Amino acid sequence: MALPLTALEKTNDQKPGPSTHLGARVKKYIANQWMALASFIGVILIWEIYVRLAKVPAYVLPAPSVILQAMIEESPELLKHSWYTLYEVILGFLIGGAIGIPLAILIVYSKFAEKTIYAFLVASQAIPKVALAPLLIAWFSYGMTPKIVITTLMCFFPIVVNTVVGLNSTPSEMLYLARSLGASGFETFWKFRFPHGLPSIFAGLKVATSLAVVGAVVGEYVAGVNGLGYVQMIRAAFVRTTSVFAILMYLSILGIVLFNLISYIEKRVIRWDPKQQFERAQE
Amino acid sequence: MINSKNDEMNRAATGHSEKRGQTVSVEGVSKVYQTAGGPLKAIERTSFKIEPGEFVSVLGPSGCGKTTFLMVISGLIPCTEGYVMIGDRKVEKPYTDLGFVFQRDILMEWRTVLSNVMLPVEIKKLKPVEKYQERAHELLEMAGLSGFENSLPCELSGGMRQRVSICRALVSDPPILLMDEPFGALDALTREQMNDDLLKIWSKSHSMVLFITHNISEAVYLSDKIIVMSKRPGRILETLDLSDLPRPRNMTTKEFPAFNRHINKIRHIFVNQGILSGGEEETGYVDKLS
Structure with missing residues (x-):
């Protein structure tokens, strides 16, 4: 005789299932981390451009x-x-x-x-x-x-x-x-x-x-x-x-x-x- | 220890009769805690008896030593004066043939629901495991948790978690169930539902329940007997017999005149003790009752 669950009690369904497909996982990683990735790439780009434009010698930077x-x-x-x-x-x-x-x-x-x-x-x-x-x-x-x-x-x-x-x-x-x-x-x-x-x-x-x-x-x-x-x-x-x-x-x-x-x-x-x-x- | 284990095995093997178990008697128990601010008296020389199969609530204001009672009865902390007997044995060390439900569910987050319920069986090494496994499934079904056996506690709501912890306390079918404000952390609606669920599960187990609460109507709804306690140091103010509220208890119970009479009586005790103010003076609320 199972008692019905009251409407107040909802289970947490947000648990992500393990995605087996590698492509899907990479996509998800990018979706989660895009801000981190973007800022990382941004810093690298600025660095590259600065060194080239300012002609910084390689032994310095x-x-x-x-x-x-x-x-x-x-x-x-x-x-x-x-x-x-x-x-x-x-x-x-x-x-x-x-x-x-x-x-x-x-x-x-x-x-x-x-x-x-x-x-x-x-x-x-x-x-x-x-x-x-x-x-x-x-x-x-x-x-x-x-x-x-x-x-x-x-x-x-x-x-x-x-x-x-x-x-x-x-x-x-x-x-x-x-x-x-x-x-x-x-x-x-x-x-x-x-x-x-x-x-x-x-x-x-x-x-x-x-x-x-x-x-x-x-x-x-x-x-x-x-x-x-x-x-x-x-x-x-x-x-x-x-x-x-x-x-x-x-x-x-x-x-x-x-x-x-x-x-x-x-x-x-x-x-x-x-x-x-x-x-x-x-x- | 060995005896109690045999008892548990026999119960599993034979099924149980009604009103099993032993009388719990608390004899002149006092408890003094040594705190940084000096000694603190939690309980003042208190005696009472609970018969097998009874549902007894201990009702009192916060900090009146209600929890201390459970701790002393279960042998988890020693009392300063007096003693506790379970059957003909004096409690001197943790008494293991009982179920304990705390205010917080204390589930093992790393175990599945079923594995949490089976924890007492595992630790007490009860056999045969399959029999208890079956019982665990039954209890979970009764608690409306079938299908969640392999879930982790973090996937459940507060009410569901507390149900799991009640199933855990009942899996070894103990003759005594100690409950320390088990529904105190739940919202009012879930709490009402939990009361009914508890009664349903209890009516099948016939174990003795000692239920700690500060909710008057909850105590009246659930219990055979209510022990009303004073402010600290906790003393018994009155013991109420609720045998005029027939079982099974359900929605109609709350419409009985006796139900409200008991509630009002308890309120009145608390008003006289200064624990409740009784509302505005002009209403004459206190006079009318006395």
Whole structure:
């Protein structure tokens, strides 16, 4: 005996279905992002026109078209170095997550860890981590290790902080519910607190990806023999500005790809509407 | 814990008889919260009994310790004085053989509607799962939610979400259902509809319901018994017996003289307590009633 739904209750039908057709998706992307795209193209055009009209020398500011040309011409070498940088970024990011998330869990569950490790972590943010690079070289020598360590250090903090915030955001009623169902400590974590904290954890991971690239490049500046940061230093020393810009583009693309990769995973994992979740948690 | 689990398994296996479950007795319970501004007394030495299968409302002004009652009865927070017995067992830790509905629906946003309803079965490891799955489908159908089993909570309206949370509380067929202002966040029309839905579902389960509300007519419409509470620290002002309102309750119930008599009686209690002003003095509203 189904009761009829009252007219007051309408379901939210605006959920977009997954469009499988690639062309349709590109069309939709353009429809959503046309303002961003238009302003981007606008800036590039103004830049190109200015450089050409004002006859700015290429060693000061190369035109976008020239940069693009360099990106293609130098691609064999730059791609080779991209792999080094990518490797450092991904490894540093993964290690940062692998240490950061468990540490955040420890901080949330142990008052002692919160008062000691967390307090120490927050205080340690006063140290510019970039300035640690020379020390890390002294400890870990040249090679990949110091770059991975500095990347890890850069990623670590946003991951820990956002995970702690996420795990602590569970509404008290939800914890009461868990207890009144007789959930064990592990179940309370795994079925209530962790999934509820996921949106915040992903926010931390996204911030960490951009910082990871910064970490790897700084490591390569200080003690590189490989990697995009290293090549950029060399090219800058020879005033090959066009090449420096081309490398900048490679680095940007690297960062964007990683960020979007995490966003993609996030969309797959978080199918619910986190905004609604937060609004409810704050009521 | 083991006993209560066996009870649940037996119920699933055999179906249930009417008025099952155990008496809940609250004996001289006080609760004092330690706050930054010093101790805050939420409940003052209160005793009452609820019999199996009864629908009892606790009615009182905001902040009178109504929620504290539910927390103490379910063993989620300890009381400062007195004790609570469920059957012949003293409640000392969270009592798991009950359903809890909060003011906010507290649905797991990441679980589908069906999976939310099945949460207690999953956590209490009740078997056989298929039996409970069937029950979950039945409850959802009764709540007018068939077809939404695989939806996510964010796709539902507030009223629908709260229905899901009621289904969740009922899926393990608990003998006790605790409801903490479950319809407080809903608009007036949805609220009326929810009252009828609740009665319909409850009439099939025969569980004891302890229903917290500050809505007088809602309490009168739903309950067998109303416990009227004072301002903080919460004490029982009066216990009203509503057996003169026959069940099943429906639209005609609200037209009974007894229905309005009870409402007016409760208003009168609140006026005497200074919780309601009773309107402008010239009307003589208070005098007429006394």
